[in-house]
Amino acid sequence: DAGVTQSPTHLIKTRGQQVTLRCSPISGHKSVSWYQQVLGQGPQFIFQYYEKEERGRGNFPDRFSARQFPNYSSELNVNALLLGDSALYLCASSFTGSYGAEAFFGQGTRLTVV
């Protein structure tokens, strides 16, 4: 079975541009979460979606938005890119409702803003 897949793997954008990152969860997983990881830090929570509804949002500006589709895949959008948005963006999927269930992470999208 395929794991969590993210696309693209690498991306270079210019300040002020917009970017869309994509994530496909493991089959059967209905929960998708997004994390941002800057160099030298642990991943920081951005959004969590379950059944197409936003379940949680981290401390990120409104330039960040996301959505989940009927097939449970998800997109993360970032508008008006800043140099500080350069990071590894991670997607994780989970089987909600399973006691003690772990999250499965994709390999991430490395975004560089120049």
Add this chain to the structure above:
Amino acid sequence: DAKTTQPPSMDCAEGRAANLPCNHSTISGNEYVYWYRQIHSQGPQYIIHGLKNNETNEMASLIITEDRKSSTLILPHATLRDTAVYYCIVSLPDSGNTPLVFGKGTRLSVIA
């Protein structure tokens, strides 16, 4: 903010046991202890989790103190491929509804 405290780095000789400590003195009664690791440039990988009993799987063992204020992840025979950043996370049991709060983790270097 992360509810856990971990040493920033540790070394371990190849073939020896790696014991990674974690303090979580403010853990709530229904919160689990999770361990993930992140090998360079990859996404975090789940290792093990537990509530209050010691746990063992094919990757590692988790020892949780009786008061649940600290735990230790044990890799019984560390290999070079175990070199990674290890994250100890305290979280409610349903990871599909509860985001994970990562700290800076422990960078484990396994040395030949």
